[in-house]
Amino acid sequence: LEPGPKAVMITLNGYACQRRTPLQHHNTVLTEALLVLAENAEFCEDEGRNIAFKRAVSVLKALPQAVRKMGDLQGLPCLGEHSQRVIKEILEDGKSREVETTLQSEQYQAMKSLTGIFGVGVKTADRWFREGLQQPSDVARSGQRLNHAQQAGLQYYNDLNTPVTKAEADVISRIVEGVVQEVLPGAEITLTGGFRRGKQTGHDVDFLISHPEEGREEGLLPKVVSLLETQGLLLYQKTTRNSYLETKEGPARPPSNMDRFERCFSIFKLERPRHSTSPEEPPQAACEESPRGEDSALEQLAGERQDWKAVRVDLVVTPVSQFAFALLGWTGSQLFERELRRWAGQEKNMSLSSHALFDNKRKQYLRASSEEEIFAHLGLEYIPPCERNA
Ligand code: ATP
Ligand code: MN
Ligand code: MN
Structure with a gap:
């Protein structure tokens, strides 16, 4: 027998932090399908399954070429029996029954739109779903008791579910840079999150703020926030103080995923680019209150388009040593x-x-x-x- 073309077996390490995972990859059909199952597991509060599917996805993202047959998966880590079954079905039939069924299920659809409200996690969304609510407009009508984040989440639902572009992130960078410099000259801001990884869009814009001289950053954030507010640039903000303490015995156990930096989760009011002779002109910051006056809680749900866009921004202050x-x-x-x-x-x-x-x-x-x-x-x-x- 003539030996066939030599199979090139790809080997990958077991931890995602040991691998290079680019933004663009060759297996989006498979990863998008598996991400639906990962998301659904999250909605069902099955963290084990959620992570298992996400690990499988990240292995597929790291492959240098498209998977064509099951043999291509030989020796790869993190591809459990369930993920393999889904991949096999897609390779053979072009789609997975389980993924199709999930996408069409009432629960998945409701959980997807309800958790899409800023300030609403899986637990709240699940409770609302079991009370018969399926969409943001149902929540708005139901007279649920909402916290401030959730009220803002409903009010700006459409904008907050429209991807933030790199151009918008750059405009916000300049605004934040300007305000931070005004409050504390010499302080530095760094764009982090997805944009630092090269993404062209994101669900928010993430910044670190620091100062080369340790300690100078203390008390900075409330001043930055108040200046932004004075300029009418914030639609919502929640600032939390730094609560990090270092002990000789090491970090507190169990170590939490949440860090303890001084931070502000906010929603910026970003002026949309005007129609002008130069379409490349970047959007400008809104500097005045909307002339429209009071906002209806359902304005965005009703599809009315303002001359500004609500954009989620995270500001995190760190001492330079950290x-x-x-x-x-x-x-x-x-x-x-x-x-x-x-x-x-x-x-x-x-x-x-x-x-x-x-x-x-x-x-x-x-x-x-x-x-x-x-x-x-x-x-x-x-x-x-x-x-x-x-
Ligand atoms: P996207 O483009 O959708 O915003 P992203 O990768 O920027 O994607 P974020 O949710 O903005 O996602 O988070 C950016 C990073 O900050 C993630 O690595 C996440 O682990 C970290 N992070 C987010 N929230 C917190 C938090 N409350 N405490 C600690 N780290 C956080
Ligand atoms: Mn982000
Ligand atoms: Mn973020």
Whole structure:
């Protein structure tokens, strides 16, 4: 028998933080299908299944070519029996019954639109769904007791579910930069999150704010927020104070995924670009209140279009000594972060957070002033932001 073309077996490491995962990849048909199942597992509060599907997706994203047959998957990590079954069906029939059924299910659709409301998590959405609510307009009509975040989430539902473009992120960068400089000259802002990984759109814009002189950043955020408010640039904001404390015994257990930086989750009011002779002109910041006056809670649901757009912005303040950890922690992707922490704990007996790295064996903090140093402490090859799209 003539040997066929030599099969090229791809090998990949088991942790997403050991692999390069670019933004563009070759298996979107498979990953989009598996992401539906991951999302559905999240809606059912089945975290194990949610992570399992996400790990499978991230392996497919890291492959240098499209999967054509099941043999191509040989030797790859993280592809469980369930994921393989779905992949096989898609390779054979072009689609997966389970994915199609999920997409059409009332529960999935309702959970998807209800969790799409800013301030609404899976638990709340599930309760509303069981009370018969399926869409944001149902919630608005139902007279549910809503917190401030959820009220804003309903009010700006359409805008907040419209992807933020890189151009809009750049305009917001300039606004934030200007206000931060006015409050504390010398302070520095850094764009993090998906945009730092090279994404062209995102669900929000994430910034780190720091100052090269340790301690100068203290008390900065309330001033920044108040200046933004004075300029009419904020539609919503919730500021939380820094509550990070370092102890000799290392980080508190269990280490939380949430960090403790001074932060502000906000919604910016961004003026839309005017129709002008130069269509490339970037959008300008809104500097005045909308002349329309009071906003109806359902304005956006009714589809009325304003001359501004609501955009989610996260501002996080970090002391410069923690900057590298904050940068690594806020650049994402979410799965990449999770895998970094898992690697640190399981393989290195270390605890990684967005504040610090602690060596549990030697009982000491490992300092770092760059992401490269943190990867080195962890015994990992450095992965640049644009290849952390796990
Ligand atoms: P998108 O483009 O959809 O915004 P993203 O990757 O920027 O994608 P975000 O939800 O904005 O996603 O989160 C950016 C990073 O910040 C993620 O790595 C996430 O782990 C981290 N992060 C988000 N919220 C918190 C939080 N409350 N505490 C700590 N880290 C967080
Ligand atoms: Mn983001
Ligand atoms: Mn964010």
